Amino acid sequence: MLVLMSAEFDVDRESTVPASQEELLGRVAQGDEAAFGELYDRMAPRVLGLVRRLLVDPAQSEEVAQEIFLEIWQTATRYEAQRGGASTWILTMAHRRAVDRIRSSQASRDRDVKIGIRDLAVAYDEVSETVAVRIEHERVEKAMSRLTELQRQAISLAYYGGLSQSEVAERLQIPLGTVKTRLRDGLIRLRDEMGVAS
Numbered sequence: 001m002l003v004l005m006s007a008e009f010d011v012d013r014e015s016t017v018p019a020s021q022e023e024l025l026g027r028v029a030q031g032d033e034a035a036f037g038e039l040y041d042r043m044a045p046r047v048l049g050l051v052r053r054l055l056v057d058p059a060q061s062e063e064v065a066q067e068i069f070l071e072i073w074q075t076a077t078r079y080e081a082q083r084g085g086a087s088t089w090i091l092t093m094a095h096r097r098a099v100d101r102i103r104s105s106q107a108s109r110d111r112d113v114k115i116g117i118r119d120l121a122v123a124y125d126e127v128s129e130t131v132a133v134r135i136e137h138e139r140v141e142k143a144m145s146r147l148t149e150l151q152r153q154a155i156s157l158a159y160y161g162g163l164s165q166s167e168v169a170e171r172l173q174i175p176l177g178t179v180k181t182r183l184r185d186g187l188i189r190l191r192d193e194m195g196v197a198s
Helices: 007-015 021-029 033-055 058-078 086-119 126-145 149-160 165-172 176-194
Strands: none
Touching: 021 033, 021 058, 021 086, 033 058, 033 086, 058 086, 126 149, 126 176, 149 165, 149 176, 165 176
């Protein structure tokens, strides 16, 4: 038996035809949450699959996929149908976001390595370092004892006291030229005593 259907049924049938992704994206741009839910249900497996293939890490992949859908919700008004399909727009966004995450992770690892190398304490023998400093100190003291009292006084004020040549001259109440001569002669004698080549 053949039953005729009314025109109302045809209208209902047309309304049950799934909307295209482009139509859904247009409705999302207008703030339609139901359209966003349907778009999410359709595209989430493809987006997550693409992101997971690039990132490998499941937790990071899920996080990036969530960021992508948030971006879709916020930027759906920028979608231009004449430039390509909705799925292409979404998957391009997903690919770019995943690549950005890879680059960010690599930069973070590089920074951590640089900081780790910088902060790495180089092992050294504190005892031998202390002994070497003490021996060098004794050599300097021995060489200083062989200087004249005037040379020793000028060098001590200039190098140990941190005074300039003018300040040494003022402190000793002698001409600047005399201070320069004492320092020069004293340093030459120190170099000879310590066996330092010029």
